[in-house]
Amino acid sequence: MTTPDPHAPVQLSGPVPFRAGGFAPRVIPLAGAATLIGLIALWQAGAMAGLIDTLFLPPPFAIATALWNLAVSGELWKHFSASLMRLAIGWSAGTVAGLALGLAVGLTTILRSPGMAVVSALFPIPKIALVPLFIIWFGIGEGSKDITLAFGVFFPTVINTAAGVDAVPRSLIRMGQSFGLSRAAIIAKIVLPGALPSILAGFRITAAIAIILLVAAEMIGADRGIGSFVLAAGNLYDTDNLMAGIVVLSLMGLAVSFVLGRLEKRLLRWR
Amino acid sequence: MSDFRATRRALGSLAGAAALAATIRPARAATKLRIGLLHTLSPAPLYLAMERGYFAAEGLEAEFRFFEAAQPIAAAAVAGDIDIGITALTGGFFALAGRGALKVIAGGLHEQKGYEGSAVLASPKAYEAGLTGIDKLGGRSFAITQFGSSFHYMLGRLAETAHFDLKSVTLRPVQEIGNMVAAVRSNQVDATIAIASMAKPLEAAGAAKIIGWVGDLVPYQITAVFAASRIISGRAQDVGAFARAYQRGVAEFRAAFLLPNPVETDRAIADIKKYVFTGDPDGARKIRGGVGWYDEGAGLDVADVTTQIRWFTEQGLVKVAVDPAEVIDTRFIPPLRQS
Amino acid sequence: MGEGSRVGLALTGISHRYRALQVLENVSLTVAPGEVTVLIGPSGCGKSTLLSIAGGLLKPDAGRVEWEGVLAPDCLNPFATVFQDFALLPWRSVAGNIGLALEHTELTKPKRAVRIAEVLELTGLADFARAWPRQLSGGMRQRVGIARALAVRPAIMLMDEPLSALDAQTRALLLDEFAALIARAGTTTLYVTHNLAEAVRLGHQIVVLSRRPGRVRAIERIDLPLGDRSPEDSDLRAIESRLWAMIRDEASAAEKEAGHDHA
Numbered sequence: 001m002t003t004p005d006p007h008a009p010v011q012l013s014g015p016v017p018f019r020a021g022g023f024a025p026r027v028i029p030l031a032g033a034a035t036l037i038g039l040i041a042l043w044q045a046g047a048m049a050g051l052i053d054t055l056f057l058p059p060p061f062a063i064a065t066a067l068w069n070l071a072v073s074g075e076l077w078k079h080f081s082a083s084l085m086r087l088a089i090g091w092s093a094g095t096v097a098g099l100a101l102g103l104a105v106g107l108t109t110i111l112r113s114p115g116m117a118v119v120s121a122l123f124p125i126p127k128i129a130l131v132p133l134f135i136i137w138f139g140i141g142e143g144s145k146d147i148t149l150a151f152g153v154f155f156p157t158v159i160n161t162a163a164g165v166d167a168v169p170r171s172l173i174r175m176g177q178s179f180g181l182s183r184a185a186i187i188a189k190i191v192l193p194g195a196l197p198s199i200l201a202g203f204r205i206t207a208a209i210a211i212i213l214l215v216a217a218e219m220i221g222a223d224r225g226i227g228s229f230v231l232a233a234g235n236l237y238d239t240d241n242l243m244a245g246i247v248v249l250s251l252m253g254l255a256v257s258f259v260l261g262r263l264e265k266r267l268l269r270w271r
Numbered sequence: 272m273s274d275f276r277a278t279r280r281a282l283g284s285l286a287g288a289a290a291l292a293a294t295i296r297p298a299r300a301a302t303k304l305r306i307g308l309l310h311t312l313s314p315a316p317l318y319l320a321m322e323r324g325y326f327a328a329e330g331l332e333a334e335f336r337f338f339e340a341a342q343p344i345a346a347a348a349v350a351g352d353i354d355i356g357i358t359a360l361t362g363g364f365f366a367l368a369g370r371g372a373l374k375v376i377a378g379g380l381h382e383q384k385g386y387e388g389s390a391v392l393a394s395p396k397a398y399e400a401g402l403t404g405i406d407k408l409g410g411r412s413f414a415i416t417q418f419g420s421s422f423h424y425m426l427g428r429l430a431e432t433a434h435f436d437l438k439s440v441t442l443r444p445v446q447e448i449g450n451m452v453a454a455v456r457s458n459q460v461d462a463t464i465a466i467a468s469m470a471k472p473l474e475a476a477g478a479a480k481i482i483g484w485v486g487d488l489v490p491y492q493i494t495a496v497f498a499a500s501r502i503i504s505g506r507a508q509d510v511g512a513f514a515r516a517y518q519r520g521v522a523e524f525r526a527a528f529l530l531p532n533p534v535e536t537d538r539a540i541a542d543i544k545k546y547v548f549t550g551d552p553d554g555a556r557k558i559r560g561g562v563g564w565y566d567e568g569a570g571l572d573v574a575d576v577t578t579q580i581r582w583f584t585e586q587g588l589v590k591v592a593v594d595p596a597e598v599i600d601t602r603f604i605p606p607l608r609q610s
Numbered sequence: 611m612g613e614g615s616r617v618g619l620a621l622t623g624i625s626h627r628y629r630a631l632q633v634l635e636n637v638s639l640t641v642a643p644g645e646v647t648v649l650i651g652p653s654g655c656g657k658s659t660l661l662s663i664a665g666g667l668l669k670p671d672a673g674r675v676e677w678e679g680v681l682a683p684d685c686l687n688p689f690a691t692v693f694q695d696f697a698l699l700p701w702r703s704v705a706g707n708i709g710l711a712l713e714h715t716e717l718t719k720p721k722r723a724v725r726i727a728e729v730l731e732l733t734g735l736a737d738f739a740r741a742w743p744r745q746l747s748g749g750m751r752q753r754v755g756i757a758r759a760l761a762v763r764p765a766i767m768l769m770d771e772p773l774s775a776l777d778a779q780t781r782a783l784l785l786d787e788f789a790a791l792i793a794r795a796g797t798t799t800l801y802v803t804h805n806l807a808e809a810v811r812l813g814h815q816i817v818v819l820s821r822r823p824g825r826v827r828a829i830e831r832i833d834l835p836l837g838d839r840s841p842e843d844s845d846l847r848a849i850e851s852r853l854w855a856m857i858r859d860e861a862s863a864a865e866k867e868a869g870h871d872h873a
Contacts, residue, residue, distance in 0.1 A: 055370050135450065139459050140443060175697035178667055179711040179762065180687045189710060193701045220450060221414075221443040221459075228444065232418040235342055237366040238590055270701040270742050 066244040082224040090149025098154045102161025123155040128216040140221030148217040153206040164198025207256040301332040307344040307353035310337040320520030322542040329512035348499045357496045362419025362588035369593035377604040378571040379494030380563040382486035389485040390470035397461035398480040405483040409435035411461035414451040419588040428489040468561025492572040514603040521569040570607035615765035616643040617679030624673035635823040646799040648809045651819030652861040657802045665768045686715040690764035694771040696751040698743040705739040708758045729757040749780040767799040793836040821864035
């Protein structure tokens, strides 16, 4: 047996071995959708075969039936419209205030450090813990619910707006100044449009937070609203309606995400 | 002495030693029983039973598990975290019991005519505006903990007996009993229900007005003892042991607080103070003023529980069909005699 | 187009520190009206800083910047800058970017449109009025930059290494266009670069700055009109060599000093 001599030159011929494969996963939307449908089908089958206790986990068909009944009886609209109103008011108020402070923090020295200090201190407080305080301050009417949502929306908006303003290239601002634009014109025509991508990204976050807080906000004094509906169903161990309410909340989140996606597409098509 | 005799004596000693050893075997180990209850004054008879060793005497190693609200106690029993619970019967409870997971086995607190249990409170502003009696609750706002709670039920039955329209009352679910009271004091709702130990001090302070007592209009099995179905079927003798200990506690509770010539009230207060109002200098007075009514023998008011099931079902708060016979099991403690 | 502005600049005794470094030291120079003054020097010699100071965008620690001359009636902004990184707003079209410089002036909307069309024609961008910056090559983007600058009919053009961000081929193409545009506009121009071909092609007065702290090391004059300069001209080549000799000295000395700083 001859062993190859390590010092002899090695002969090469043939194709060069390919070494750059992998690390590039492809997106297959059909696979995603099919998986979700498959899981739901499995869930339904499990319930029908008696493997899943319907008390603890209602099957998809029961949830769909509960949703249908809610829609037909008008209950769904009653709760949904009440929540929608609170979301609209609370989110808008928190967003407007957050945009204003975020801009100020991003642009002025007076407000930058104090503003960021206050926001950083108050932001981590779980809003759910503040609900009893809000009741004392604002009562159990609509006010405390709108304020809870506004509060939860305010802080991420400030942070994202300030970050967006910071991200506007200083060279663009100098360019505006060099062409004699006023401070107001620079803010309106350069800073705000430049911060818009960050602001819209922030909207995705705050919209999700608002929907999550809806349940907390509607805990006190609400006899209507998706959040209060979910709470009541949970309390009564009415798991079919509980899951139906959760599905509605989930769909609300998806709808908001879709709308924001379209908004981004339209406003940011220059990217 | 021959070898034979020595062996016999040795054997005899051995036998004696063995016989002695046999009598010094350890006592039978007590079985564990986990009892879920609200950390309030209302389960006072159980505190007495625990302090006075009645559970131990029945061979039970009873363990209290305290909860802050009624709903989780029922859920804990279903999930197996506790074996027996005592709390308010709510819509949620019947939804679980209706599916076979729980059974009511004895009575607890009972709203009684002539006994000040739960009061209907009006806010100062509503009282000024004319809410001076329970029959005037129509069209007002009312604070409850949650839909399907005992407070919701009481309001519903008050509506039936005092003839006002329940649908005209705006319900405000506020989750916690503390919030109910706060809402009334601050005039954010017109009325609510609170137990005597909370209601009386409020009226004394001028923060609210008592416009009636629930028990006068609607006698009501407000709390009851229930057990997980698996415990009843698998450990019936333990449930029986619990029942006996419980009845002793109830008897001594009634003797100390409810009977015409109370005996040993101070000793009962001292035992109760180990669980509630501990260290409170005013505790004795609060206990005296706040204890509720327990029926003799802790019998369950079956007729009222049946009414509760009917009401919750009619209101759409319980969606499963609940057969009273299936969810009540009175073999451990005889039901209340219906007069 | 009416008579253009004729404004000159006088910088006297300019010194400036940036953080711990003395960036410029006692720089004095005059910029004659209608001429192109080129500032060249090794990296870090403060040429861009000097440009900002000359344009009123930075306050010097010491020294004066004065201007003297006549502003044409159609001048909308005395200064206009062309930036190394183009400084275009990505969310506005080409026409919109040029419009940004005009919107706050007294021009009405239709007049603005006329002005924009004019400069687009001048810079060969007439077909790209509605394009987004991201759709344009580097060279095109800089054409937008100069179109924007020309649109305000400035008295003084400040150009901060306008061709440095472009590849060599684009740079060569644009250089000829720049020369033509600058010659046509006849505006006083201050042009910063480290590229000698640009300096020699465009500058009437070439100011060589020393390494940091920047001082005026030498001033070369080229009076040949911009339109008459060709790359093969031997005189221009000689000037370029002279300039290179000076700058090479400064650059290698600067590098050694930087090495000592970090050692």
